[in-house]
Amino acid sequence: xxxxxxxxxxxxxxxxxxxxxxxxxxxxxxxxxxxxxxxxxxxxxxxxxxxxxxxxxxxxxxxxxxxxxxxxxxxxxxxxxxxxxxxxxxxxxxxxxxxxxxxxxxxxxxxxxxxxxxxxxxxxxxxxxxxxxxxxxxxxxxxxxxxxxxxxx
Amino acid sequence: xxxxxxxxxxxxxxxxxxxxxxxxxxxxxxxxxxxxxxxxxxxxxxxxxxxxxxxxxxxxxxxxxxxxxxxxxxxxxxxxxxxxxxxxxxxxxxxxxxxxxxxxxxxxxxxxxxxxxxxxxxxxxxxxxxxxxxxxxxxxxxxxx
Numbered sequence: 001x002x003x004x005x006x007x008x009x010x011x012x013x014x015x016x017x018x019x020x021x022x023x024x025x026x027x028x029x030x031x032x033x034x035x036x037x038x039x040x041x042x043x044x045x046x047x048x049x050x051x052x053x054x055x056x057x058x059x060x061x062x063x064x065x066x067x068x069x070x071x072x073x074x075x076x077x078x079x080x081x082x083x084x085x086x087x088x089x090x091x092x093x094x095x096x097x098x099x100x101x102x103x104x105x106x107x108x109x110x111x112x113x114x115x116x117x118x119x120x121x122x123x124x125x126x127x128x129x130x131x132x133x134x135x136x137x138x139x140x141x142x143x144x145x146x147x148x149x150x151x152x153x
Numbered sequence: 154x155x156x157x158x159x160x161x162x163x164x165x166x167x168x169x170x171x172x173x174x175x176x177x178x179x180x181x182x183x184x185x186x187x188x189x190x191x192x193x194x195x196x197x198x199x200x201x202x203x204x205x206x207x208x209x210x211x212x213x214x215x216x217x218x219x220x221x222x223x224x225x226x227x228x229x230x231x232x233x234x235x236x237x238x239x240x241x242x243x244x245x246x247x248x249x250x251x252x253x254x255x256x257x258x259x260x261x262x263x264x265x266x267x268x269x270x271x272x273x274x275x276x277x278x279x280x281x282x283x284x285x286x287x288x289x290x291x292x293x294x295x296x297x298x
Contacts, residue, residue, distance in 0.1 A: 017169055024176045031183035035190060049276035053283045054194035118195065123273035127219070127266040130275070131294035138200050145292075146195040149276050 045069050049123040051149035061112040062103030064096055064142065066133055068121040077129040093136050100140040120148040196279040198264075198290045212261050213253045215246075219266040223274050239281045246285035261289040268294055 046069055067080040079086040081099060086092045096117075103115045117137040121130055134145055218226040223235050225242060232242040246262075253260035262282060266275050275292065282290050 017173075021169070021173065021176070024173065024180065028176060028180045028183065031180060031187050035183050035186045048193065049273040051194065051196055051276050051280035051283070053280050054196045055283065057193065057195050116197075120193075121272050123271070123276070125272040126269045127272055127275055128268035128294050130272055130292075131266075131268075134200065134292070143200045144197065145200060146197045147276060147279065148193050149196055149280070151192040151194055 046120055046122045047124070048120065048148055048150040050151075050153055052151060054149045054151070058112065058116075060108070060110070062107045062115040063118050064099040064103055064115060064137070064140075065118045065120060066092070066096065066136075068119060068125060068129055068133060070122040070125045070129070072124060077125065077132075079133070089132050089136065092133075093139060096136050096142075097140045100142055114144050115142050116144040116146055117142045118146045118148055196276065196283060197288070198279070198292050200291065213249065213256075213258050214261045214263065215249060217242075217262060217264045217278055219264060219270045219274050219278060221267045221269045221271075223271065225274070225278055237277055239277055242278070243281045243284045246281060246287060250285045250287050259289060260287050262287055262291075264290065264292045266292070266294050 046067055065081070069078045069080070070076075071078065076087075079089070079092050081092065081095045084095060086095070100115055100117075107113060107115075117134075117140075119130060119133050121133075130147075137143075137145055216228055218224075218229070220226075225232050225239060227242060227245055232245065233239045250260050264275060264278055279290065279292075
Protein backbone atom coordinates (compact mmCIF):
# COMPACT_ATOMS: atom_id res chain seq x y z
CA UNK A 1 0.00 0.00 0.00
CA UNK A 2 1.04 3.59 -0.39
CA UNK A 3 3.12 4.99 2.43
CA UNK A 4 4.17 8.38 3.67
CA UNK A 5 2.17 11.39 4.68
CA UNK A 6 1.97 15.13 4.47
CA UNK A 7 3.82 17.70 6.50
CA UNK A 8 2.14 19.50 9.36
CA UNK A 9 5.24 21.46 10.35
CA UNK A 10 3.77 24.69 8.98
CA UNK A 11 0.77 24.36 11.28
CA UNK A 12 -1.65 23.92 8.34
CA UNK A 13 -2.20 20.16 7.63
CA UNK A 14 -1.80 19.29 3.93
CA UNK A 15 -4.15 17.12 1.91
CA UNK A 16 -2.99 13.53 2.52
CA UNK A 17 -2.83 11.61 -0.76
CA UNK A 18 -1.35 8.34 0.50
CA UNK A 19 -4.16 7.34 2.92
CA UNK A 20 -6.72 8.38 0.30
CA UNK A 21 -5.15 5.95 -2.17
CA UNK A 22 -5.17 3.25 0.49
CA UNK A 23 -8.89 3.74 1.10
CA UNK A 24 -9.62 3.87 -2.65
CA UNK A 25 -7.79 0.62 -3.29
CA UNK A 26 -9.57 -1.12 -0.41
CA UNK A 27 -12.95 0.04 -1.79
CA UNK A 28 -11.94 -1.05 -5.27
CA UNK A 29 -10.97 -4.55 -4.07
CA UNK A 30 -14.24 -4.77 -2.09
CA UNK A 31 -16.46 -3.93 -5.06
CA UNK A 32 -14.45 -6.16 -7.41
CA UNK A 33 -14.84 -9.08 -5.00
CA UNK A 34 -18.59 -8.77 -4.42
CA UNK A 35 -19.24 -8.26 -8.13
CA UNK A 36 -17.32 -11.36 -9.20
CA UNK A 37 -18.69 -13.47 -6.31
CA UNK A 38 -22.32 -12.82 -7.20
CA UNK A 39 -22.05 -13.24 -10.96
CA UNK A 40 -24.29 -16.08 -12.06
CA UNK A 41 -22.66 -19.15 -13.49
CA UNK A 42 -25.72 -19.94 -15.52
CA UNK A 43 -26.67 -21.47 -18.79
CA UNK A 44 -27.23 -18.36 -20.91
CA UNK A 45 -30.01 -20.08 -22.88
CA UNK A 46 -32.19 -20.31 -19.78
CA UNK A 47 -34.22 -17.28 -18.75
CA UNK A 48 -34.95 -17.91 -15.09
CA UNK A 49 -38.33 -16.84 -13.70
CA UNK A 50 -38.20 -13.96 -11.23
CA UNK A 51 -38.92 -14.45 -7.52
CA UNK A 52 -37.71 -11.53 -5.40
CA UNK A 53 -38.63 -13.22 -2.10
CA UNK A 54 -36.94 -16.58 -2.67
CA UNK A 55 -34.41 -17.77 -0.12
CA UNK A 56 -30.67 -17.73 -0.59
CA UNK A 57 -29.00 -20.82 -1.90
CA UNK A 58 -27.76 -23.21 0.79
CA UNK A 59 -24.17 -23.95 -0.09
CA UNK A 60 -23.31 -26.65 2.41
CA UNK A 61 -25.37 -29.53 1.07
CA UNK A 62 -25.37 -32.10 -1.69
CA UNK A 63 -27.14 -30.93 -4.82
CA UNK A 64 -28.15 -32.38 -8.16
CA UNK A 65 -28.66 -29.47 -10.55
CA UNK A 66 -30.79 -30.10 -13.63
CA UNK A 67 -31.13 -27.41 -16.31
CA UNK A 68 -34.31 -27.51 -18.37
CA UNK A 69 -34.43 -25.44 -21.56
CA UNK A 70 -37.49 -24.90 -23.72
CA UNK A 71 -37.52 -24.64 -27.49
CA UNK A 72 -40.64 -22.64 -28.35
CA UNK A 73 -40.44 -23.57 -32.05
CA UNK A 74 -40.26 -27.33 -31.66
CA UNK A 75 -42.22 -27.28 -28.37
CA UNK A 76 -39.67 -29.60 -26.84
CA UNK A 77 -37.67 -29.45 -23.64
CA UNK A 78 -33.96 -30.14 -23.49
CA UNK A 79 -32.26 -31.18 -20.28
CA UNK A 80 -28.69 -30.94 -19.06
CA UNK A 81 -26.92 -32.31 -16.02
CA UNK A 82 -23.23 -31.73 -15.30
CA UNK A 83 -22.86 -30.21 -18.77
CA UNK A 84 -24.20 -33.35 -20.49
CA UNK A 85 -27.18 -32.67 -22.77
CA UNK A 86 -30.24 -34.93 -22.97
CA UNK A 87 -32.96 -34.67 -25.61
CA UNK A 88 -35.20 -37.19 -23.87
CA UNK A 89 -36.13 -37.76 -20.28
CA UNK A 90 -35.22 -41.47 -20.05
CA UNK A 91 -31.43 -41.14 -20.33
CA UNK A 92 -31.62 -38.37 -17.73
CA UNK A 93 -32.96 -40.86 -15.16
CA UNK A 94 -29.69 -42.79 -14.97
CA UNK A 95 -27.64 -39.62 -14.89
CA UNK A 96 -29.71 -38.21 -12.01
CA UNK A 97 -29.40 -41.48 -10.07
CA UNK A 98 -25.61 -41.41 -10.53
CA UNK A 99 -25.39 -37.72 -9.60
CA UNK A 100 -27.54 -38.35 -6.52
CA UNK A 101 -25.24 -41.13 -5.33
CA UNK A 102 -22.20 -38.96 -5.98
CA UNK A 103 -23.80 -36.05 -4.06
CA UNK A 104 -24.59 -38.37 -1.12
CA UNK A 105 -21.00 -39.61 -1.08
CA UNK A 106 -19.71 -36.05 -1.13
CA UNK A 107 -21.69 -34.85 1.89
CA UNK A 108 -19.29 -33.52 4.53
CA UNK A 109 -19.63 -33.51 8.32
CA UNK A 110 -22.06 -30.82 9.46
CA UNK A 111 -23.82 -30.59 6.11
CA UNK A 112 -27.51 -31.24 5.60
CA UNK A 113 -27.73 -35.04 5.02
CA UNK A 114 -30.54 -34.78 2.45
CA UNK A 115 -29.62 -34.38 -1.19
CA UNK A 116 -31.54 -31.60 -2.92
CA UNK A 117 -32.54 -31.52 -6.55
CA UNK A 118 -32.27 -28.02 -7.98
CA UNK A 119 -34.35 -27.47 -11.11
CA UNK A 120 -33.18 -24.55 -13.21
CA UNK A 121 -36.06 -24.23 -15.63
CA UNK A 122 -36.77 -21.66 -18.31
CA UNK A 123 -39.64 -19.30 -17.45
CA UNK A 124 -41.55 -20.26 -20.60
CA UNK A 125 -41.63 -24.00 -19.81
CA UNK A 126 -44.98 -25.71 -19.35
CA UNK A 127 -45.44 -27.04 -15.81
CA UNK A 128 -45.61 -30.66 -16.96
CA UNK A 129 -41.93 -30.59 -18.00
CA UNK A 130 -41.03 -29.62 -14.45
CA UNK A 131 -43.25 -32.43 -13.17
CA UNK A 132 -41.31 -34.93 -15.32
CA UNK A 133 -37.99 -33.83 -13.81
CA UNK A 134 -39.48 -33.98 -10.30
CA UNK A 135 -40.59 -37.55 -11.07
CA UNK A 136 -37.03 -38.47 -11.95
CA UNK A 137 -35.86 -36.96 -8.66
CA UNK A 138 -38.43 -39.08 -6.82
CA UNK A 139 -37.19 -42.22 -8.58
CA UNK A 140 -33.65 -41.39 -7.47
CA UNK A 141 -34.88 -41.02 -3.87
CA UNK A 142 -34.71 -37.23 -3.72
CA UNK A 143 -37.66 -35.66 -1.89
CA UNK A 144 -36.23 -32.16 -1.45
CA UNK A 145 -36.82 -30.12 -4.59
CA UNK A 146 -35.79 -26.50 -5.13
CA UNK A 147 -36.62 -24.26 -8.05
CA UNK A 148 -34.09 -21.68 -9.15
CA UNK A 149 -35.29 -18.15 -9.67
CA UNK A 150 -33.58 -14.84 -10.34
CA UNK A 151 -33.76 -12.12 -7.71
CA UNK A 152 -34.79 -9.49 -10.28
CA UNK A 153 -35.60 -9.01 -13.97
CA UNK B 154 -9.54 17.02 -11.10
CA UNK B 155 -6.01 17.69 -9.87
CA UNK B 156 -3.53 19.80 -11.82
CA UNK B 157 -0.50 17.82 -12.95
CA UNK B 158 2.87 19.44 -12.44
CA UNK B 159 5.40 18.22 -15.03
CA UNK B 160 9.03 18.62 -14.08
CA UNK B 161 11.06 20.52 -16.68
CA UNK B 162 14.16 18.25 -16.44
CA UNK B 163 12.45 15.63 -18.65
CA UNK B 164 11.79 13.14 -15.87
CA UNK B 165 8.05 13.20 -15.33
CA UNK B 166 8.22 10.93 -12.24
CA UNK B 167 5.31 8.95 -10.86
CA UNK B 168 2.03 10.76 -11.60
CA UNK B 169 -0.40 10.25 -8.74
CA UNK B 170 -3.29 12.31 -10.16
CA UNK B 171 -4.05 10.19 -13.26
CA UNK B 172 -3.72 7.05 -11.15
CA UNK B 173 -6.39 8.36 -8.76
CA UNK B 174 -8.57 9.27 -11.75
CA UNK B 175 -8.32 5.76 -13.17
CA UNK B 176 -8.93 4.12 -9.81
CA UNK B 177 -12.03 6.32 -9.33
CA UNK B 178 -13.41 5.29 -12.74
CA UNK B 179 -12.77 1.57 -12.10
CA UNK B 180 -14.34 1.84 -8.66
CA UNK B 181 -17.39 3.59 -10.09
CA UNK B 182 -17.74 0.79 -12.67
CA UNK B 183 -17.65 -1.94 -10.03
CA UNK B 184 -20.05 0.00 -7.75
CA UNK B 185 -22.60 0.22 -10.57
CA UNK B 186 -22.06 -3.43 -11.52
CA UNK B 187 -22.53 -4.55 -7.90
CA UNK B 188 -26.03 -3.01 -7.89
CA UNK B 189 -27.05 -4.56 -11.20
CA UNK B 190 -25.96 -8.13 -10.47
CA UNK B 191 -28.69 -10.78 -10.50
CA UNK B 192 -28.55 -13.44 -7.81
CA UNK B 193 -29.93 -16.94 -8.19
CA UNK B 194 -32.18 -17.90 -5.29
CA UNK B 195 -34.16 -21.03 -4.45
CA UNK B 196 -37.81 -21.79 -3.77
CA UNK B 197 -37.96 -25.06 -1.86
CA UNK B 198 -40.74 -27.65 -2.03
CA UNK B 199 -41.22 -31.27 -1.09
CA UNK B 200 -42.48 -34.05 -3.29
CA UNK B 201 -46.17 -34.88 -2.76
CA UNK B 202 -46.64 -37.30 0.13
CA UNK B 203 -43.25 -36.61 1.73
CA UNK B 204 -44.19 -33.53 3.79
CA UNK B 205 -42.99 -33.97 7.38
CA UNK B 206 -45.46 -33.34 10.15
CA UNK B 207 -44.94 -33.54 13.91
CA UNK B 208 -48.62 -33.87 14.67
CA UNK B 209 -50.38 -35.95 12.09
CA UNK B 210 -53.78 -35.17 13.62
CA UNK B 211 -54.32 -31.56 12.54
CA UNK B 212 -53.04 -30.29 9.24
CA UNK B 213 -54.51 -27.26 7.48
CA UNK B 214 -54.25 -28.23 3.86
CA UNK B 215 -54.83 -25.56 1.24
CA UNK B 216 -55.02 -26.20 -2.48
CA UNK B 217 -53.74 -23.58 -4.90
CA UNK B 218 -54.67 -24.08 -8.55
CA UNK B 219 -52.75 -22.61 -11.48
CA UNK B 220 -54.51 -22.66 -14.84
CA UNK B 221 -53.13 -22.45 -18.37
CA UNK B 222 -54.49 -18.93 -18.67
CA UNK B 223 -52.52 -17.83 -15.59
CA UNK B 224 -55.49 -17.72 -13.26
CA UNK B 225 -54.62 -18.58 -9.66
CA UNK B 226 -57.18 -20.05 -7.26
CA UNK B 227 -56.98 -20.74 -3.55
CA UNK B 228 -59.46 -23.44 -2.53
CA UNK B 229 -61.40 -22.72 -5.77
CA UNK B 230 -61.59 -18.93 -5.19
CA UNK B 231 -59.87 -16.89 -7.91
CA UNK B 232 -57.24 -14.33 -6.85
CA UNK B 233 -55.55 -11.36 -8.54
CA UNK B 234 -56.27 -12.13 -12.22
CA UNK B 235 -53.02 -11.85 -14.20
CA UNK B 236 -51.10 -9.80 -11.61
CA UNK B 237 -47.55 -11.08 -11.18
CA UNK B 238 -47.28 -9.78 -7.61
CA UNK B 239 -50.44 -11.61 -6.42
CA UNK B 240 -51.07 -9.15 -3.55
CA UNK B 241 -54.41 -10.51 -2.33
CA UNK B 242 -53.16 -14.11 -2.49
CA UNK B 243 -50.13 -13.11 -0.40
CA UNK B 244 -52.42 -11.45 2.15
CA UNK B 245 -54.77 -14.47 2.25
CA UNK B 246 -51.85 -16.90 2.69
CA UNK B 247 -50.35 -14.76 5.46
CA UNK B 248 -53.69 -14.83 7.29
CA UNK B 249 -53.92 -18.61 6.86
CA UNK B 250 -50.39 -19.03 8.18
CA UNK B 251 -51.13 -16.86 11.23
CA UNK B 252 -54.32 -18.78 11.90
CA UNK B 253 -52.51 -22.13 11.62
CA UNK B 254 -49.74 -20.94 13.93
CA UNK B 255 -52.30 -19.70 16.46
CA UNK B 256 -54.07 -23.06 16.48
CA UNK B 257 -50.69 -24.89 16.46
CA UNK B 258 -51.53 -26.74 13.29
CA UNK B 259 -49.22 -27.23 10.37
CA UNK B 260 -50.11 -25.24 7.28
CA UNK B 261 -49.59 -27.42 4.22
CA UNK B 262 -50.10 -26.06 0.72
CA UNK B 263 -50.41 -28.14 -2.42
CA UNK B 264 -50.03 -26.38 -5.75
CA UNK B 265 -51.97 -28.16 -8.47
CA UNK B 266 -51.08 -26.87 -11.89
CA UNK B 267 -52.57 -27.60 -15.27
CA UNK B 268 -50.09 -29.42 -17.56
CA UNK B 269 -49.59 -26.47 -19.92
CA UNK B 270 -49.66 -23.75 -17.27
CA UNK B 271 -46.57 -21.58 -17.45
CA UNK B 272 -43.77 -22.48 -15.06
CA UNK B 273 -43.19 -18.77 -14.38
CA UNK B 274 -46.75 -18.53 -13.00
CA UNK B 275 -46.04 -21.44 -10.64
CA UNK B 276 -42.95 -19.56 -9.49
CA UNK B 277 -45.12 -16.47 -8.82
CA UNK B 278 -47.26 -18.63 -6.51
CA UNK B 279 -44.20 -20.14 -4.81
CA UNK B 280 -42.88 -16.60 -4.26
CA UNK B 281 -46.20 -15.64 -2.63
CA UNK B 282 -45.84 -18.68 -0.33
CA UNK B 283 -42.29 -17.60 0.55
CA UNK B 284 -43.65 -14.16 1.54
CA UNK B 285 -46.26 -15.84 3.78
CA UNK B 286 -43.43 -17.99 5.27
CA UNK B 287 -45.22 -21.24 4.44
CA UNK B 288 -42.55 -23.91 4.10
CA UNK B 289 -44.58 -27.11 3.69
CA UNK B 290 -45.31 -26.84 0.00
CA UNK B 291 -45.84 -29.57 -2.55
CA UNK B 292 -46.19 -29.09 -6.26
CA UNK B 293 -48.03 -31.40 -8.60
CA UNK B 294 -49.42 -31.26 -12.10
CA UNK B 295 -53.01 -32.34 -12.65
CA UNK B 296 -53.85 -34.99 -15.22
CA UNK B 297 -54.41 -33.85 -18.79
CA UNK B 298 -58.11 -34.03 -19.67
